[in-house]
Amino acid sequence: MSGRPAIRAERLLERLDRFAAIGATAKGGVNRQALTEGDREVRAMLAGLAGARGFSVAQDEAANLFLRREGTDAGLPPLLLGSHLDTQPTGGRFDGALGVLAAFEVLEALEDAGVVSERAAEVAVWTNEEGSRFAPGAMGSQAFAARALPPEWREARSTDGARLGTELAATIAALPVPLAPLGFPIAAYLELHIEQGPVLEREDTPIGVVTGIQGTLWLEVEITGQAAHAGTTPLGFRRDPMRAAAAAMAELYGGIMPADSDARFTIGRIEAEPGSVNAVPERVRFTIDLRHPDACELAALALRIRGVLESACAEAGCALSIRRLVDMPPTAFPEAMVERVEASARRAGLASRRIVSGAFHDALYLARCAPTAMIFCPCRDGISHNEAEHVEPRFAVAGATVLLEAALSLLGAADTASHPPIAASGPSAA
Ligand code: HGY
């Protein structure tokens, strides 16, 4: 080993700029939605960088991409590091991309230093984490953890009318590399991500040690009434789904978040059919994103939402249907992994604090496969899912440094008596 592995800040920061150019928006953000040409372009770019370093590249039938640096024992489950490269429609340069490029930087740092590890280390690029073009989110990591891709997902239609199965096939075909199995044993999983909230920046703490992820429900609400003439139809003759939706929304906005500071209630998308200025709509469809750290509270809120919608629809003479698009229960990461990340931050000389993630991440599903941990770094004003998303270079490098330290400890390639490498037997409470 030629010297201790180290993150090369300029290489990481240059990559972040280069990748942000793919799908760059006029306002300085990124629109690189899942399984679009931009997504395929960055996947190819990363695969090229991996090939240039002698790392092998593979992808599975969910188009999850794997870049592998071999260890001495190919039979051992690898250490996996990763995140996602797809973005929101008006996304930022760092949500997902920081985790992927920092993970790749870790592999390069190991290679530069000639680290010999028993286990392979792999970077995973998970398909469609955002879920904004095709629901559900965290699609690739869910399929990996379940070792199956539900057939009905392939028929999912995007907001721009595309069929998921078609886009998935095009993405896989665009990168002719060996096919990886959908799901395979891994020793542990690490993910670096921006906090997407204000806590770390407010406390000027460079590292967040994520203890878990709150629960998330996505609902698609459809209210059906009767289309009618806007000018000639008196109130008593209307069955107006927009009126039902507006009444329910007012009650839910007024009653959920003001009453519980841990609850998150968001209506991000709404559409009316036929969508004509002078016709009472026949149908209104909107999404609800509901989150809570407590599973029971989440379930209670979901029941309350259904009740409010049912009474508003009854009042307006409309029919109601609610489809559950995403149901992610709250997840806690193993204490041993949390402590390992804290020890890694200490070795890197960086202050850290424990934090629960308000956003979901692919790590939520990897936690079902192996010991999993997440590292957060601050983002400016806590802004994310916004083109103004920004991370100070020093924080991006700090996060990557802790990711490297944690990887070294798990690979058994660091002087960490306190945290021995993963037992050779494979996944454990590492
Ligand atoms: O919605 C989320 O929590 C994630 O950022 N996609």
Ligand code: MN
């Ligand atoms: Mn993300």
Ligand code: MN
């Ligand atoms: Mn996101």
